Amino acid sequence: MLYCFGSYILADVLLGGCPLDYFQYNSHILLASAIWYLVFFCPLNLFYKCVAFLPVKLVLVALKEVVRTRKIAAGVHHAHHAYHNGFLIMVIIGYVKGSGVALISNFEQLLRGVWRPETNEILNMSFPTKASLYGAILFTLQEAHLLPVSKSTLICLFTVFMATTKVILTARHSHGSPFVLIESWVCHLLFGSPLGGGEEEHHAAPAPVASPVKTKEEFGEGTRKRKSKKAE
Numbered sequence: 001m002l003y004c005f006g007s008y009i010l011a012d013v014l015l016g017g018c019p020l021d022y023f024q025y026n027s028h029i030l031l032a033s034a035i036w037y038l039v040f041f042c043p044l045n046l047f048y049k050c051v052a053f054l055p056v057k058l059v060l061v062a063l064k065e066v067v068r069t070r071k072i073a074a075g076v077h078h079a080h081h082a083y084h085n086g087f088l089i090m091v092i093i094g095y096v097k098g099s100g101v102a103l104i105s106n107f108e109q110l111l112r113g114v115w116r117p118e119t120n121e122i123l124n125m126s127f128p129t130k131a132s133l134y135g136a137i138l139f140t141l142q143e144a145h146l147l148p149v150s151k152s153t154l155i156c157l158f159t160v161f162m163a164t165t166k167v168i169l170t171a172r173h174s175h176g177s178p179f180v181l182i183e184s185w186v187c188h189l190l191f192g193s194p195l196g197g198g199e200e201e202h203h204a205a206p207a208p209v210a211s212p213v214k215t216k217e218e219f220g221e222g223t224r225k226r227k228s229k230k231a232e
Contacts, residue, residue, distance in 0.1 A: 002108045004032040007100025011075055011093055015082060054171070061170050065128075065162035072098040072132060073155055076139040090140040091133075098132030127169065127177040131162055134179075 001023075002009070008022040023029060038047040050056060075097030079090040096103065102121035109115055121129045135158055141147040142154050165178055187193035 001029075001032065002104055002111075003101050004028075006104035006108075007071060007075075007097045010096045010100045010104055011078070014093060014096060015079070058167050058170060061166050062163040065166050066159050068098050068128065068132065069135065069155055069159040069162055072135045072158075073139050073151065076136060076143055080143045087140055087144060090143060091136045094136030094139055095133045098135060099129040102126065102129050126175070127179075128162075128166070130177060130179055131165075135162075 005022050005028075009019045011017075012019045012021055039051075040048075042048065051060060072094045076090045076094035079086065079093035083089045099121065106120060106122070109119075118124065125133075138147065138154060138158065139151075142149060142151055147154070169176065184193070184195055188195050
């Protein structure tokens with residue numbers, strides 16, 4: 001439930017609302033529960049195999065980005081009604097609405113007693129998280145009438161960008177970001193960061209020799225990774 005409704009829970013908490021409000025919709029709770037059951041407990045793993053089939057997965061990924069854009073726009077609009085001149089608040093709420101699932105994963109790991117800092121979206125932002133932040137900024141500028149474009153046009157353009165980019169990245173099995181080049185130049189101009197793949201060189205290290213015998217911890221880690229992949 002934290003993964004399904006994370007953005008709504010975080011936005012309600014930040015705006016002083018009740019974080020349980022969204023749980024009043026019984027149909028949404030039943031749908032989320034049914035999907036969870038089918039993904040993890042469907043006989044022969046059929047449901048997961050169907051949604052993981054690449055053509056089906058690409059359609060679902062595109063639809064997810066359509067929903068993400070609508071949530072970002074709705075979050076900014078909601079914050080604008082509460083704080084007319086609070087531009088930073090609008091950006092934060094729009095950002096949380098678009099990437100709340102990734103942000104609340106830290107709390108979810110805390111509940112399960114698992115800490116994986118390499119998956120912390122605040123420290124290592126993925127493409128959807130970064131795009132949600134940039135989208136929140138754009139919708140905030142539009143809401144403040146500083147961006148000369150209608151909301152419907154901005155929603156359409158941002159949806160096309162998000163869906164197209166995410167489908168391409170998924171089809172290529174890539175976890176990269178189209179913002180890397182722009183971010184590299186901006187960091188170089190403002191902070192003097194080196195251009196190019198310095199980070200990859202910094203983290204380069206000799207590959208460890210794999211042990212032929214797997215320990216119980218390694219088997220458990222493999223199981224957790226498969227479950228994490230299913231959850232994604």
